[in-house]
Amino acid sequence: MAKVTPILMKMGGSVVTYREKPLAANVKAIEGVARSIAAFGHPVVIIHGGGSFGHYYAEMFGVSTTPKIISPEAASKIHAAMLQLNLIITDILAKCGVPSYTVPPIELIDGEDVTESGRSILADLLKLRISPITFGDVLPSKRGFFILSGDVITRALAEALRPSRVVFSIDVDGIYPVGSQLENMILELDSKVDLKLAPGKGADVTGGMALKIQESFKIAKHGIDVFFVNGLKPERVLKALKGQRVYGTRIRGTKSGG
Ligand code: IP8
Secondary structure, eight states, rough: OOOOOOOEEEEEEHBOOOTTTTOOOOOOHHHHHHHHHHHHHEEEEEEEEEEHHHHHHHHTOOOHHHHHOOOOHHHHHHHHHHHHHHHHHHHHHHHHTTTEEEEOOGGGGGGTOHHHHHHHHHHHHEEEETTEEEEEEEETTTTTEEEEEHHHHHHHHHHHOSEEEEEEEESSBBBTTTTOOOOOSSSSEEESSSSOOOOOOOOTTTTTHHHHHHHHHHHHHHHHHEEETTOOOHHHHHHHTTTTOSEEEEEEBTTTTT
16 A cells, blocks of 8 residues: 555634533534545544633643643543544544544654654554544643643644645634734745744633644644634635645745755
8 A cells, every 4th residue: 555645634623612612512613624624535634622622621620731630530521521522523524424533642642742653553544545533632641631732743743744734724714913903814924934922812721823833833844834724614624635725824834954
């Protein structure tokens, strides 16, 4: 079987859930993204965020990206909420013609990098033409539980798989400079620029927009293009998957020294 160069797609928590409503999946938005992936016609490596499932309990129990001793019940609730959201998403993906296979991050990641066995699982799934799907989660460590963001996982997967491009679907049209008006969306960014980062709208336990941009700059430094598009507009998601011109923010991949 030939090696498959994948596309990575982060389904933002603010797209797949209603951020203000605890434990409420945005079924219509998930269907829109799922149909775009189906129309794209190739397996995509999917990562989804926590939205009002994982973040709801993570905030309730005061868990963050720094390991902390929390009750086993708390860790169990956060993880279960993520599994529940994952099941809703994979169910909709299947109904829209996108067969997927869930690989929880604990089977893929060690520290902040993809393990050898994780790479091999992903390579096999892609060769078998099924979309691997994973998600931000609460993970155990020697110093307690911590939240690993889907944005960090997306960066780790990009470094391991070297995809043709990475698409972040978010609930706005693209990236905006801090404090700017909506008409000032940035169309194209170079990963070498020194962008002022602020958590921005909908900041959560993992860092919101600032973390997404930070991780995408790391991805772009490997020469991989990163697109930020409105995940509530399926036609834009499809264009971004295809690498076509699309209304959104493109972070141009630039190899260091180039
Ligand atoms: O929404 C966080 O993932 P993210 C996952 O991708 C949890 O940052 C459990 C809050």
